[in-house]
Amino acid sequence: MKFLYLCGVTTTRMIEQLLARQTSEALKKLYGDGPSPGEVSVEKTRKEQEGDFTIIAFPFTRYSKKSPESTGQELGAYLKQAVPEIREAGVIKGFLNLILDDSFWIRFLEENIGDPRFGLPEPSGKDPVLVEFSSPNTNKPLHLGHIRNNLLGYSLSEILKAAGHRVIRLNLVNDRGIHICKSMLAYQKWGNGETPQSAGMKSDHLIGKYYVLFDRKYKEEIAALVSRGMEPEEAEKQAPLILEAQELLVKWENNDPETRALWEQMNRWAYEGFGETYRRLGIVFDNTEYESQVYLMGKDIVRKGMQEGHFIRKEDGSIWADLTGYGADEKLLLRADGTSVYITQDLGTAENRYRHYHPSVMIYVVGNEQIYHFEVLKKVLTRLGKDWAEKIYHLSYGMVELPEGKMKSREGTVVDADDLIGEMEETAERTTRELGKANEMEESEAKQLFHTIGMGALKYFILKVDPKKNMLFDPQESIDFNGNTGPFIQYTYARIQSLLRKAGEAGYAAGGSGSGPYNLLPGEKRIIKLIYRFPETLQQAALQLSPALIANHIYELAKEYNQFYQEVPVLKAEDPAAIGFRVKLSFFAGEIIRRSMALLGIGVPQRM
RNA sequence: GGCCCUAUAGUUCAACGGAUAGAACGGAAGUUUCCUAAACUUUAAAUCCAGGUUCGAUUCCUGGUGGGGCUACCA
Numbered sequence: 001m002k003f004l005y006l007c008g009v010t011t012t013r014m015i016e017q018l019l020a021r022q023t024s025e026a027l028k029k030l031y032g033d034g035p036s037p038g039e040v041s042v043e044k045t046r047k048e049q050e051g052d053f054t055i056i057a058f059p060f061t062r063y064s065k066k067s068p069e070s071t072g073q074e075l076g077a078y079l080k081q082a083v084p085e086i087r088e089a090g091v092i093k094g095f096l097n098l099i100l101d102d103s104f105w106i107r108f109l110e111e112n113i114g115d116p117r118f119g120l121p122e123p124s125g126k127d128p129v130l131v132e133f134s135s136p137n138t139n140k141p142l143h144l145g146h147i148r149n150n151l152l153g154y155s156l157s158e159i160l161k162a163a164g165h166r167v168i169r170l171n172l173v174n175d176r177g178i179h180i181c182k183s184m185l186a187y188q189k190w191g192n193g194e195t196p197q198s199a200g201m202k203s204d205h206l207i208g209k210y211y212v213l214f215d216r217k218y219k220e221e222i223a224a225l226v227s228r229g230m231e232p233e234e235a236e237k238q239a240p241l242i243l244e245a246q247e248l249l250v251k252w253e254n255n256d257p258e259t260r261a262l263w264e265q266m267n268r269w270a271y272e273g274f275g276e277t278y279r280r281l282g283i284v285f286d287n288t289e290y291e292s293q294v295y296l297m298g299k300d301i302v303r304k305g306m307q308e309g310h311f312i313r314k315e316d317g318s319i320w321a322d323l324t325g326y327g328a329d330e331k332l333l334l335r336a337d338g339t340s341v342y343i344t345q346d347l348g349t350a351e352n353r354y355r356h357y358h359p360s361v362m363i364y365v366v367g368n369e370q371i372y373h374f375e376v377l378k379k380v381l382t383r384l385g386k387d388w389a390e391k392i393y394h395l396s397y398g399m400v401e402l403p404e405g406k407m408k409s410r411e412g413t414v415v416d417a418d419d420l421i422g423e424m425e426e427t428a429e430r431t432t433r434e435l436g437k438a439n440e441m442e443e444s445e446a447k448q449l450f451h452t453i454g455m456g457a458l459k460y461f462i463l464k465v466d467p468k469k470n471m472l473f474d475p476q477e478s479i480d481f482n483g484n485t486g487p488f489i490q491y492t493y494a495r496i497q498s499l500l501r502k503a504g505e506a507g508y509a510a511g512g513s514g515s516g517p518y519n520l521l522p523g524e525k526r527i528i529k530l531i532y533r534f535p536e537t538l539q540q541a542a543l544q545l546s547p548a549l550i551a552n553h554i555y556e557l558a559k560e561y562n563q564f565y566q567e568v569p570v571l572k573a574e575d576p577a578a579i580g581f582r583v584k585l586s587f588f589a590g591e592i593i594r595r596s597m598a599l600l601g602i603g604v605p606q607r608m
Numbered sequence: 609g610g611c612c613c614u615a616u617a618g619u620u621c622a623a624c625g626g627a628u629a630g631a632a633c634g635g636a637a638g639u640u641u642c643c644u645a646a647a648c649u650u651u652a653a654a655u656c657c658a659g660g661u662u663c664g665a666u667u668c669c670u671g672g673u674g675g676g677g678c679u680a681c682c683a
Contacts, residue, residue, distance in 0.1 A: 046627065056626060058663060068663080094663090095627060137683065179683060237681090246681085291683095318681065327611085328679095335681045342683050371612060372678050398613085399677080406676085435646065453646090465621065468613080470676070472620070481646055483632040484621080491646050499643055540624090552622065555631080566639095566648045608646075 016042040016053065018083065019098070023055055026078040031063040044533070051090070051097030052529065058094050068094030102520045105528045106581075112531075113588045119535035119595075121164040127358055128166040131157045133365035134283065137174045138270035139183040140208035142277050142417035144400050144473060145367065145407060148462050150283045151601060152397055153365040155463055155547040158599045163542030168357060171285040172349060175267050176292040177342070181248040183207050184262055185241070186214035196269060202418060204273025207266055217241055246337070253339050280421050282455065282601055289352075291345050298348030299340050302333045305384050321380050331376050346377050354388050361391055363545070368396035368468070395545055398470035400462075415475060424454035424479065431481055437608060452603045453487050459602050460486030464551035484555050486602055489593060492558040493604040495565060496590035502571055503583045510587035518581055523564040527589055530557040534592050538599075547600055554596040561589050 020040040027034025045051035057072035064071040069091055076089030076096050088099040112118045133153020136142060142150075157167045187194075187210045196203040218241045225235035236242070251259040278284070302319055305311050311321050316336040323331060333344055353362060364374065374394035381389035399406060400415075407414040429450040432438050438446040461479045465471045481487040500510050520528070534553065541549040570582040594604050 041624075043624085043626090047630090048628070054627090058626075061663075093627060135683095139683095174683060177683065178681090182682090316681090329610095332681060337681085339681085341681070367677095368613065369677055370683090373683090375612090396613090401676085431646075437644085437646085469621090470614075474620090477619090477633090480620095480633065483646095485632085485646085487646060488632095491644080495644055495647085502643060548622090552631090559631085562647060563649095565643080566645095569643070571643050607644085 015085065015100070015104070019053060019055065019079070022079055022082050023075060026075055026082070027060055027063050030074055030078065031065075033063050034060070035063075044529070045097050049092065049095075049097055050099065052100045053098045055096045055098070056094065057091070057096055072096040102518065102525070105520060105525060105532075106518060108532060109528055109584065109588060113584060118591075119538055120162055121539075123166065124164045126166070127360035128168050129160055130168050130170055130353060130357055130359045130362045131160070131365065132170045132172055132363065133157075134278075134285070135172045135174060135366070136270075136274055137177075137179055138207070138267050139179050139211045141202070141204040141273055143407060144415040144417065144420060147281070147417050147420070147458070148397060148400050148471075149365055149367070150278070150281055151459055151462050152395075152467055152547065154283050154601050155550075155599060156363070156365070156395070156545055158601065159538065159541050159545075159547060159550065162538055162599060165542070167286075168359075169284070169286045170289060170353075171287070172289045172291060173271075174291050175270075176252065176263075176295060176345075178245055178249050178339075179211075180263065180266075181245045181252065182214040182218075183211040184259075184266060185245050185248055186210040186217070187266065188262065196272075202273050202276065203269035204277075205416075205418075207270055207273075214241065214245075246339075249339050250337055277417050277421070280418075280451075280455075282603075289349060291349075294348040294352050295340050295345035296348070297352055298344040298346065299334065301347045301351060301384065302340075302344060305333075305380075308384075310383050321376075321383065323376065323379050323383075326379050326383075328372075328376055328379060331380070333380070343373065343377060343380070346373075347380065350377070350381065350389075350392065351386070354386075354391070359391060361393055363393050363395050365395045365397065368398055370394070371396050395467065397467040401470055401472050403472070403474050403476075415473065420458065421454070424458045425450050426454075427478060427481070428454035428457065428487075432608070449605050449608060452605050453481070453490060453608065456486030456490050456597075456602045456604075457481055458486075459600060460489070460551060463547040463600050464555070466548045467546055486597075487608075489554055489558040489597065490602075490604050491608055492561055492565075493590055493593045493597070494606065494608040496561070496586050496593070497606050499565075499570060499586055500583065500590070503579075503586075506571060508571075508580055508583045510583055518577060521568060523560070523568060524582070524585060526560050527557070527564060527585060530560055531588055531592050534596070541599075550596050550599050554593060554600075557589060557596075558593060561586075561593075 017037070019042045020037040023040045023042075024034050024037040040055065043054045043056070045054045055072075055075065057068040057075065060071050060075065061068055064074070066074075072091035072094055076091060076098070079098065080086050080089045085100045085104045086098050087101040090097050090099075131153055134146065134150050136146060153169070157169045161167045190213060191210065194206065196206050199206055201209070218239055221239040221241055222232065222235045225239060226232055230238065248259060252263060302311065306313065306319055311319050311333060313319050317338075318332060318336040319334040321331045321333055323329060331343065332341055334340060350362070353359065366374070371394065374392070374396075378389045378392055381392075401407075402413070402415065404413070429438075432446070432450060432453065438449070441449065457479045462471070464484065479485070503510065530553070537549055537553040541547060568582065570586065571579060573579045573582065597604050
């Protein structure tokens, strides 16, 4: 993301920087000219090949005027001389593979194992990054799409914090607008004073019931009008229910006491329900904004812009921005009846945030169906001379699709958030009990474990996918607990903790240092290298705003550790030095797993 | 119509312009006198099509084709 900067470079990448610098010097010395160190890319060697780092010789042939092979040979010979950490340098098809001495990797482990801030750069102290996410409508309960939004927003915030940014998590509640009036109207007409208690429903679900009811009755009215010969488009505008909802909106904006009282009651129900869902998901915010409190600011901006001649007023009194010269169409900013639309309040919130927080970046975690909306928002702000409009970044994530297609709240084809959370916990409980793993647990510990595993499965399932891509969720197949999943990683962690408990009993310290020379097994080295790359992955995840990178990395580590665990004895090793080293390696791997999972908002159990 | 996103094993997902395109699930075959088998090992299976740029393209560009989204006085 172009607005973000790196907060700091962690010390662990120093060997790559050293290699790049030496390569640059080598080429200049050998051939008289060469790239700057920044132009040299030092990559990790592919898994199938032997080596730790790879430098590609092809780009250097323009300096050497020789084949990639001999260029690589000469460079390799130079580097081996210049860098004592290099044990071997071999060239295969123009790829210079460097093998570092085991002592380098062991020293890395020793130096960082006790550092709780390993991989974390110093906090930048610069202007904060705002992350807006969740932003629910108060007219219906949360569904699977919101879950993706919440998990992404929360995880990104954690990642950005870890990468050294000051982060402010914002929730903007869409608590006003025509959509709210629809549920309110349906409740007025057909609610008979029903309450969550009397209905025995979670409060936000009760509101959703009336939103769906409105839509059903509204569609009936449209159908009736159409059957009497009206054009469908016209019928949608003339149906009595929609006209009534519009009246209700005007009343609301004019502070009609009765309307406001109903609105407040229904919103309270919505917040109660959302609060419960957030709690179960483990989502928190630093601040909550309410659209009802900022939309007037948006109206003012529009009025002022109108006076200054930036906008146009149509015959019916509605106000529009003419963006036809800017790669967009005309965009409505205020309705003819003076009430505000979606973008009106977004103009207000943006201005409000900019003044209040002086952010370096404003990230909006909002679905990709709103790409156009944010383009227009930025264009309108720019039009008004707000040069900070460029600080707005729309993180547009893909939709969660069901096998039959897109979810539609109004038509009831949604995967409800609360239901899904409940099902995940139930599945976790069933699976755990079948495996007999809860047998010796206290009931409270078991309950906590089911929650941890269930949420781990759900969160990992969603966050491992690249945010910008659409993803598929098939309720029939449910979310797996084996393979590339949250529970797999949690299980790996639990195994490590079990091992460490036993190691402690046997007198082996996990965090200490001071082992002697040691020949690394291939599996051990692969684990160390994955730990070594954690800081880099964190930076990449922050830069690309992608929790998926963390998820992929941690899966690699868990997989690698499981293989090691299976094939290499730790506590039963012959050599005490080997036991000591492997205990330490296990401890460090466990820490990286725990911390990475925390970046995804996922907890890890001590046993499972 | 216009604009935007997307296309990889049967399925769900990976791959800073680099080597033989990786995993998982599902399929086939194995591993438990040994630190937790929610694990591990082996195996079959894929870059939508046609051009272009490059030493090198799944990746970048152009044109097709398929899928999705936006283009609301909904948010």
